[in-house]
Amino acid sequence: MTDKSLSPASDALVEAFAETLGLSIDEAARPAVRANLETALRLAESLEGVGYEAAPVFRP
Amino acid sequence: MTLDLADATATEVAAAVSGGRVLAREVAEDTLSRIDAQNPAINAFTDVTRARMLREADGVDAMRSSGQALGPLAGVPFAVKNLFDLAGVVTLAGSKLRRSAGPAVEDGPLVRRLVAAGALTAGALNMGEFAYDFTGENVHYGPSRNPHDLERMSGGSSGGSAAAVAAGLVPFALGSDTNGSIRVPSAFCGLFGLKPTYGRLPRTGTFPFVDSLDHLGPIARSVADLALAFDAMQGADPEDPVCAPDAPVVSALAATDDPMELRVARLGGWFRGQGEPETDVAADRAAQALGAVADIEIEGAAPARAAAFVITNVEGAALHLDDMRKTPEAYDPFVRDRLAAGALLPGVHYVRAQRARLTFQRQMRALFDRYNLLIAPTTPMRAPRIGDQTCEIGGETVPLRPNIGVYTQPISCIGLPVVSCPVWEGPRPCGVQLIANAWREDIVIAAARRLEASGISSAPIRRLI
Numbered sequence: 195m196t197d198k199s200l201s202p203a204s205d206a207l208v209e210a211f212a213e214t215l216g217l218s219i220d221e222a223a224r225p226a227v228r229a230n231l232e233t234a235l236r237l238a239e240s241l242e243g244v245g246y247e248a249a250p251v252f253r254p
Numbered sequence: 255m256t257l258d259l260a261d262a263t264a265t266e267v268a269a270a271v272s273g274g275r276v277l278a279r280e281v282a283e284d285t286l287s288r289i290d291a292q293n294p295a296i297n298a299f300t301d302v303t304r305a306r307m308l309r310e311a312d313g314v315d316a317m318r319s320s321g322q323a324l325g326p327l328a329g330v331p332f333a334v335k336n337l338f339d340l341a342g343v344v345t346l347a348g349s350k351l352r353r354s355a356g357p358a359v360e361d362g363p364l365v366r367r368l369v370a371a372g373a374l375t376a377g378a379l380n381m382g383e384f385a386y387d388f389t390g391e392n393v394h395y396g397p398s399r400n401p402h403d404l405e406r407m408s409g410g411s412s413g414g415s416a417a418a419v420a421a422g423l424v425p426f427a428l429g430s431d432t433n434g435s436i437r438v439p440s441a442f443c444g445l446f447g448l449k450p451t452y453g454r455l456p457r458t459g460t461f462p463f464v465d466s467l468d469h470l471g472p473i474a475r476s477v478a479d480l481a482l483a484f485d486a487m488q489g490a491d492p493e494d495p496v497c498a499p500d501a502p503v504v505s506a507l508a509a510t511d512d513p514m515e516l517r518v519a520r521l522g523g524w525f526r527g528q529g530e531p532e533t534d535v536a537a538d539r540a541a542q543a544l545g546a547v548a549d550i551e552i553e554g555a556a557p558a559r560a561a562a563f564v565i566t567n568v569e570g571a572a573l574h575l576d577d578m579r580k581t582p583e584a585y586d587p588f589v590r591d592r593l594a595a596g597a598l599l600p601g602v603h604y605v606r607a608q609r610a611r612l613t614f615q616r617q618m619r620a621l622f623d624r625y626n627l628l629i630a631p632t633t634p635m636r637a638p639r640i641g642d643q644t645c646e647i648g649g650e651t652v653p654l655r656p657n658i659g660v661y662t663q664p665i666s667c668i669g670l671p672v673v674s675c676p677v678w679e680g681p682r683p684c685g686v687q688l689i690a691n692a693w694r695e696d697i698v699i700a701a702a703r704r705l706e707a708s709g710i711s712s713a714p715i716r717r718l719i
Contacts, residue, residue, distance in 0.1 A: 237563045
């Protein structure tokens, strides 16, 4: 239920994605970016199968 | 002056100014001297609009002496998180990057509406960089400090707003709330904070963060003051496509003594047991006082929180991508590294997150057929110490920052109106969320007022000198 420590991810993947966006992520920042990406991916993957019936247009 | 301005609520100040018992000029001068004396301890203000405030006060006094009717906020000081445009002030949004943006040429609509109601603009308030923050810390301007314990976080990202109100520098302040940034600082600083329905108040004239989730609202020391400020700000604005042109107008002030029936449930499951036990005790006390008849679990809360996280990450990154390419060094590394991760997240996850949001909205709507008020803690912990990086949740040490918002994120993800009420468990306050169906700010205000009247909820000033 909570955000715990994160498993290692691929530096090469982070570097490749960043390059396509024109983002420069220096070596010192890479572990933090990778950790944040891991958290986001883990949460995103928890949405697998949720809400597929809903159209992605929100109205309050 | 018979009114103690340091303790006075907005309601009391407006009544005294309208009744001629105090001049708006006296209120402004008193406010400015308190800001001068106390702000250094809490670091709440980044700009004090002294000349403007005195000019506005003189305008209110001139109206009164010429017999003109005064607005409901006559002579009431307020201040805004520094992502609101104030004419002549740089809209920093907590950043170093925007120092060179030049001053705003005009006030945003919410500031205009408050000033039209007679309020006096005291200045702009410290905040977490670009609102991507739950702590109230800021690497460029220093942390805004919690007046109840200067070593503790004010909460974010509207930390300066909460610190200024809790110290009694202004009776109310405006903040923004994307994932909890009005409710978290209200909880940490022991205040009432209103996050209205998504689409209720226009975001025009503010620096954005996440279009799908951004809300604006007031923080105050009394429920009547929240209502007074909220009522003065309601209204459509064609400049913000999200602001609903036909939203049913509610009178929050009238709701403060509305004997409406409340059908109350305490949210359990995701919303129980994630942090300090005191936060659950506080929510349980509030639920009991309001006659909660059930403790219910909603299965969609965890996905809703995940959806809010992903939407925030991706939309925030999209907003900042150009600046991050050009001047990554201008960002707080904590903010930059999360935004960079958001830029790298595959688009399919963003679309799934938007779909999950709608699923949760449907679940919650069904719940409102049975209940009209839901109760949950605001945060899983009371204010942590400034600089803390981890916290204990469920007996485990986990990163602090992403976990402060676990109870607020599912609710703002679907735009429901919430008042966070302060409930004291020991010397540090807890926040309790009162949640209603969309457009029913009157219900959360009515319930908050009942908690306040019963003594369960209170927001005392912490004087610093």
